Each structure stands twice: as structure tokens, then as C-alpha cells.
Amino acid sequence: xxxxxxxxxxxxxxxxxxxxxxxxxxxxxxxxxxxxxxxxxxxxxxxxxxxxxxxxxxxxxxxxxxxxxxxxxxxxxxxxxxxxxxxxxxxxxxxxxxxxxxxxxxxxxxxxxxxxxxxxxxxxxxxxxxxxxxxxxxxxxxxxxxxxxxxxxxxxxxxxxxxxxxxxxxxxxxxxxxxxxxxxxxxxxxxxxxxxxxxxxxxxxxxxxxxxxxxxxxxxxxxxxxxxxxxxx
Amino acid sequence: xxxxxxxxxxxxxxxxxxxxxxxxxxxxxxxxxxxxxxxxxxxxxxxxxxxxxxxxxxxxxxxxxxxxxxxxxxxxxxxxxxxxxxxxxxxxxxxxxxxxxxxxxxxxxxxxxxxxxxxxxxxxxxxxxxxxxxxxxxxxxxxxxxxxxxxxxxxxxxxxxxxxxxxxxxxxxxxxxxxxxxxxxxxxxxxxxxxxxxxxxxxxxxxxxxxxxxxxxxxxxxxxxxxxxxxxx
DNA sequence: GCCAATCTGAATGTCGGACAATAATACCGT
DNA sequence: ACGGTATTATTGTCCGACATTCAGATTGGC
Numbered sequence: 365x366x367x368x369x370x371x372x373x374x375x376x377x378x379x380x381x382x383x384x385x386x387x388x389x390x391x392x393x394x395x396x397x398x399x400x401x402x403x404x405x406x407x408x409x410x411x412x413x414x415x416x417x418x419x420x421x422x423x424x425x426x427x428x429x430x431x432x433x434x435x436x437x438x439x440x441x442x443x444x445x446x447x448x449x450x451x452x453x454x455x456x457x458x459x460x461x462x463x464x465x466x467x468x469x470x471x472x473x474x475x476x477x478x479x480x481x482x483x484x485x486x487x488x489x490x491x492x493x494x495x496x497x498x499x500x501x502x503x504x505x506x507x508x509x510x511x512x513x514x515x516x517x518x519x520x521x522x523x524x525x526x527x528x529x530x531x532x533x534x535x536x537x538x539x540x541x542x543x544x545x546x547x548x549x550x551x552x553x554x555x556x557x558x559x560x561x562x563x564x565x566x567x568x569x570x571x572x573x574x575x576x577x578x579x580x581x582x583x584x585x586x587x588x589x590x591x592x593x594x595x596x597x
Numbered sequence: 598x599x600x601x602x603x604x605x606x607x608x609x610x611x612x613x614x615x616x617x618x619x620x621x622x623x624x625x626x627x628x629x630x631x632x633x634x635x636x637x638x639x640x641x642x643x644x645x646x647x648x649x650x651x652x653x654x655x656x657x658x659x660x661x662x663x664x665x666x667x668x669x670x671x672x673x674x675x676x677x678x679x680x681x682x683x684x685x686x687x688x689x690x691x692x693x694x695x696x697x698x699x700x701x702x703x704x705x706x707x708x709x710x711x712x713x714x715x716x717x718x719x720x721x722x723x724x725x726x727x728x729x730x731x732x733x734x735x736x737x738x739x740x741x742x743x744x745x746x747x748x749x750x751x752x753x754x755x756x757x758x759x760x761x762x763x764x765x766x767x768x769x770x771x772x773x774x775x776x777x778x779x780x781x782x783x784x785x786x787x788x789x790x791x792x793x794x795x796x797x798x799x800x801x802x803x804x805x806x807x808x809x810x811x812x813x814x815x816x817x818x819x820x821x822x823x824x825x826x827x828x829x830x
Numbered sequence: 831g832c833c834a835a836t837c838t839g840a841a842t843g844t845c846g847g848a849c850a851a852t853a854a855t856a857c858c859g860t
Numbered sequence: 861a862c863g864g865t866a867t868t869a870t871t872g873t874c875c876g877a878c879a880t881t882c883a884g885a886t887t888g889g890c
């Protein structure tokens with residue numbers, strides 16, 4: 365009988381795990397205000413230090429958010445991957461070109477899957493996001509947001525939530541770089557046209573076409589960003 | 598002049614960020630023993646609570662690891678993504694089939710990229726891992742480990758570190774399911790043969806062939822696992 | 831002289847108290 | 861009823877205390 369190394373669980377970890385379980389069970393829903401430290405202290409019968417360390421753990425996992433007064437159970441789109449990708453970037457464990465490449469792999473394939481699985485609602489959502497991009501041509505912020513939403517709509521249409529999360533995390537990390545394309549003359553208009561082509565292919569259920577259109581789109585955007593950086597540097 | 602909401606930085610966050618910076622600068626290398634809480638307290642001139650909360654933050658990000666006596670700066674393969682994927686699983690925010698699908702997308706494309714970029718060292722590494730799988734045919738643990746290493750070697754050959762990290766995280770989450778194939782009669786031998794085909798295609802620099810072989814391999818493994826689960830259930 | 835048991839010290843894990851700063855609430859005077 | 865003030869609640873931070881556990885030194889036995 366081999367006893368694996370016994371990992372002593374700290375009290376703060378027990379509290380953290382219990383809270384995670386509650387969030388997982390939807391007993392704590394996104395946006396709900398969390399109990400105060402004092403209440404948690406009494407509920408679990410532990411010291412305040414342990415409660416606070418548990419909260420720090422949840423916070424660093426992106427599950428809760430300290431908003432001045434009171435800590436809230438966040439989630440909504442709780443995406444721990446975003447934190448992780450950010451961390452890997454600051455650790456210089458990964459670099460932007462690598463993120464672009466993985467993004468290309470995932471989004472191209474996602475377009476193909478979306479063409480096979482999309483519902484009418486998905487198509488409507490994508491069309492709506494394209495509308496928003498048209499309206500947002502005068503506002504960088506709105507344009508970029510709508511662009512992100514369009515690509516996320518495609519990811520959603522794959523019915524693969526991990527794909528959505530990974531894509532979201534990568535795009536968040538690339539946010540700055542992606543925002544810069546708005547400054548490139550003609551780029552937003554071209555993206556718009558390409559988005560429409562992608563949507564058409566997805567609506568037609570043509571997987572190969574959707575993949576190809578998405579690949580073209582991403583390659584062009586990448587080229588534009590490279591040009592902009594070269595010119596700026 | 599618009600002042601963005603001032604995010605009050607907690608002391609523990611300042612300490613955590615400073616330590617992250619030191620790890621990022623390689624001033625703290627993987628395996629190095631971290632300063633004691635008392636030392637950190639004196640170094641930064643803050644209270645022990647703050648130091649401890651900072652350590653909990655780093656720990657939950659997977660940057661350090663408490664090993665009974667003394668906390669160590671970990672990493673070497675510090676992979677925050679592993680924690681995140683695990684968390685998403687426990688939150689039931691994602692499910693295993695979705696992970697299998699993303700794995701397929703990434704690994705198939707990785708095989709293609711590896712065929713284009715692999716060095717002789719990469720090929721030698723892959724061959725070595727196949728050898729290990731042969732030797733490990735009698736030991737589930739060794740076989741599974743060698744299998745993982747073979748696939749990671751392919752990822753490494755892509756020269757895309759984020760791909761390596763994501764694949765590693767997904768495989769870690771799938772570890773149980775993947776380990777079960779060892780129990781299926783003939784499956785390890787088939788995998789072995791397919792691995793050799795994949796390696797041959799990568800060595801030949803044939804991207805399409807590599808992708809196709811990898812796709813076949815992953816589909817077969819997935820089928821085996823499904824069969825095993827159906828039979829077991 | 832060498833080995834083993836024990837003792838001591840250091841470090842972590844945990845609790846509780848104390849205090850400042852800040853935000854929400856209640857209260858009160860006009 | 862309204863505005864301003866007082867009170868309270870909560871977080872952020874520090875500090876002290878104690879149990880536990882582990883490493884290394886000390887010491888005792890053979």
C-alpha cells in the first residue's frame with residue numbers, strides 16, 4: 365500500500381474551495397454580493413486571516429471582484445484564462461506573434477465548425493454585430509467592441525465553450541494590437557467586407573469556404589498590424 | 598481631464614506584482630527557495646498578513662509551490678493555464694467533449710506546423726519518446742507519460758510556446774480519460790504505429806500528411822475512449 | 831568514537847485584537 | 861421635506877500569540 369504524499373489542506377483553501385463549490389452550484393450567482401468577511405468568519409468558524417486569504421485566492425482566479433465596498437461574485441463571463449494568458453505574457457513566457465498564430469488556428473477552424481452548426485439565432489447575432497460595426501465606423505471603441513463580438517458570435521456558434529474562452533482570452537491579450545488597425549486607412553472597411561463574406565459562407569453552411577474566408581481575413585489583419593507597427597517604429 | 602476610476606492597489610498586490618516581476622526577470626529561478634515570510638516582511642516593510650496574501654496570490658497563479666518547509670519559486674513548467682482549465686471544468690463551464698475537440702484542432706494543426714519547422718533535435722526527441730512508449734508497454738504510468746511527451750515534442754517543434762501551454766493544459770485536464778486507453782486491448786500498439794506514421798510525415802516535411810495522420814490518430818483514440826466509457830457504463 | 835534519541839530553534843498556519851480610512855446609513859435641525 | 865452631520869459597518873493593514881512541524885544541533889548511550 366503506497367500512501368501518496370498527503371497534501372495538508374490549509375483552512376483558507378478549504379474556505380476557497382467551498383466558495384468555489386457554491387459558485388459552481390449557482391448558489392452564488394454572477395453579480396451577487398458576497399457575504400462580508402465577518403459573516404464568513406462566523407459561518408465557517410475560522411479566523412479572519414484565513415477568510416481574507418481565501419478571498420485573495422478567489423480574486424486571483426477571477427471569480428470575485430473587489431469593488432470598493434463589498435466583494436462581488438463575478439463570473440458573468442468569468443474567464444480565468446484571461447488572467448493566465450496575461451500572466452504568461454508578463455512572464456515573457458509567450459509573445460504576441462505566437463498568440464496571433466494560435467488565434468488563426470482556432471478561429472479558422474471555428475469558422476468551419478460554425479458553418480456546420482450555426483442556428484438561425486447565431487446568424488442573426490453575427491448580422492447584428494456587423495450592423496454595429498457599420499454604425500461604429502466613426503468610433504474606435506464601438507467598432508473594436510463590435511468586431512470582437514462578431515468573432516465571439518462565431519465561436520459561440522461552434523457550441524464549444526472552451527473554444528470561446530480561449531479565443532476570448534487571446535483576443536483580450538491582443539486587444540491593444542487589434543485596436544490599432546482602426547487607425548489604418550481602409551482597414552475597417554475591408555474587415556467589414558470580409559466579415560460579410562464570412563457570414564455568407566457560414567450561413568450557406570459551406571465549411572471550406574468559411575475557413576478560407578476567415579483565413580484570408582486574419583492574414584490581412586495581421587499584415588495590416590505588422591505594417592502599422594513597422595511604420596510606427 | 599477624465600480621471601479613470603482609481604484602482605487602489607492593495608499592499609499585498611504590490612508585493613505580489615514585485616515578486617512576479619522578479620520571477621519574470623529570472624532573478625528568481627525555478628526551484629529557488631523563496632525568502633521566508635519574515636524576511637519578506639522586513640524587505641518590503643509591510644505586515645505579515647500582506648505578505649501572506651501575496652503568497653496566496655502567487656500560489657493560486659501556480660508561480661510558487663508550498664513544499665512543507667519553505668515556499669519555492671516554481672515554474673520550469675509554470676503553466677497557469679492548467680489551473681484555469683481545471684477551474685473551468687469544476688465550474689462546469691466546459692465539458693470533456695469540448696476539450697477533445699479543441700485538442701483535435703490544435704494538435705492537428707500543430708502536426709502540420711511541426712512538419713514545416715522541426716529541427717533534427719525535434720525529430721530525435723520524438724523518436725526517443727516513441728522508444729519510451731515501446732519500453733513502457735508494460736507500465737501504464739510510463740506509457741502514458743511517454744505518450745504525453747511525444748505529443749508535447751510535436752508542439753515544441755512548432756516553436757509556438759502558447760500552443761505548447763494550451764495543449765499541455767488540455768491534456769492535463771484529460772489525463773484520466775487518456776489514461777484509460779491503456780486498458781483497451783490493442784490500443785497502445787495501434788497508437789504506437791500511428792505515432793510512427795506521424796513522425797515519418799513530420800520528418801519528411803509533409804504538412805498535409807502530418808495533419809491527416811494526426812487527425813486519424815486522435816479520432817481513433819477518441820473512439821476507443823468512447824467505446825471504453827460506453828462499455829464501462 | 832559513532833550512532834541514535836532528544837531538544838531547541840525556526841518557519842508556517844491560524845487566531846484574535848487594534849486602528850485608520852472609507853462608504854453607507856441614520857439622524858437631526860431647520 | 862431636505863441637507864448636512866454623526867454613526868456605523870466594512871475593508872485594509874499591522875501586530876502579537878500560540879500550535880505544529882521539521883531541521884539541525886546537542887547530548888547521551890553503547
